[in-house]
Amino acid sequence: MTLPIKTRVQADDFDLQTEIDALASANCDIGAVVTFTGLCRDDNGTLAALELEHYPGMAELEMQRIAGEALVRWPLDGVTLIHRFGKIVPGENIVLVVTASKHRNAAFEAASFLMDFLKSKAPFWKREIRRDGKVGSWVDARDVDQAALQRWR
Amino acid sequence: MTLPIKTRVQADDFDLQTEIDALASANCDIGAVVTFTGLCRDDNGTLAALELEHYPGMAELEMQRIAGEALVRWPLDGVTLIHRFGKIVPGENIVLVVTASKHRNAAFEAASFLMDFLKSKAPFWKREIRRDGKVGSWVDARDVDQAALQRWR
Amino acid sequence: MVKLVYFAWVRERIGKSDEEINLPDSVRTIADLLDHLKQRGEGYAVALEVPEVIHVAINQEHCQHSDLIGDAREIALFPPMTGG
């Protein structure tokens, strides 16, 4: 049996239903699927887009490592992680986590764990591109994201 | 402003990406979307389908009440609840919960809360239809689902 | 007159999905109602044999067995829910 882990780093958008169907069609025994989608948001009305830089190679590896860690901790039937890079405008998808399990709490907890680790461990960096055409600043890491990792020790 | 609650009770299937897009297009300020999908599963290889009975009228009302309770407890930008009825075969969707928030933990917790309450408070009942053509038994409520409600007191 | 509606195996055992009945004045709470219905025939007696597992909604809202029926228009009896 192959491990039910799928990770992708891509410029293109993704489709949730397609990803869930792929998981469920591979395994008729799945009862609960949890997804987390992170979207590009425009808090101040000044954002034209986010430009996402990543570390090719390590991004994929790190996502595999994070997914593998979740499989060790929870009884999961599948994990899918997709992270986009390049230019992403407000309202568009940035990241997707899908967890499948017979047990809904396992699916919820694993998805939450995966997001906390993707935020702080996967080598991606966001920079703002402003509506006035100027390249804005690099998005600062948030202490709250770092603190979130402590929950899972 | 109208409350961002959508609840539907329907025989037809649903599409996750469509539901998320509807939420996100109504509000460009959404950063995190969590979904829970409950699927029909066939544990023993004997299940042809589940037949879902519901209490028309109360099912919709109860889903509205549960969604309203989640909005009081967490800072949510949107809640969508969809529950199917009728005949559903293994691998098909049964229920969908979507929560949107600026804060990913609020979205995760609210989705988990909503599922716990849908399971034990929304007036739906599952009966098995077996592959040999026989009408199987009504699915028993599980103590673990009842116990799950205690978390949210 | 109050409308009674039944679901799942409560409906099957009673043998109908709904009915309208007149309640005597002595039936004041949901617990009284369950006792009263048990007298209406074997199907009712079997359906309501273990009253503790019967869930009840008055006017489409969950209620307790100790709740008063008052001027309820619709009372629903059903087993524990198994949606989701």
Place this chain on the structure above:
Amino acid sequence: MVKLVYFAWVRERIGKSDEEINLPDSVRTIADLLDHLKQRGEGYAVALEVPEVIHVAINQEHCQHSDLIGDAREIALFPPMTGG
């Protein structure tokens, strides 16, 4: 020879995305490497001014500043990650 790769504002401040350099024998740990790089010019000095915030990966795996470089093929320096 070790390949160094830089990302985000570390890359911008140093002014290049990667380079191959020879490290003197005295550079044994990542902390040594950061000290060594700071001497290479103003861009490096600005980029690595607060070494505590610099994250490092050896051969595409996160590591600590106290870790030995050993026979690393690729060392990456970057700011705290902000994906997701």
